[in-house]
Amino acid sequence: MDKLFKSKIHLKIIKFFHENQASIDTPRGVATWIGEDRTKVRNALEDLVKAKILVAHRAASTTGYGYTSDEKLISRIKKYLKKSEPAS
Secondary structure (H helix, E strand, C coil): CCHHHCCCCHHHHHHHHHHCCCCCCHHHHHHHHHHHCCHHHHHHHHHHHHHEEEEEECCCCCCEEECCCHHHHHHHHHHHHHCCCCCC
């Protein structure tokens, strides 16, 4: 999991979903929210699905991504996010 938190794009996606835990969005929507290239976002989203941080809701025409509901994993992510924030 450490590798995912060292990648700027993965970290932006994780923060987006951590802050909006009830949302389900497409690669286009996520790319718009975080201001990154859609192809890179799509690849990063799939990495996060493999890591079980996100869940893919696949339909014929598109895939929506949502945040994990695993409380232990969410707690671990919260700790990682706190560590990754710049000290103020």
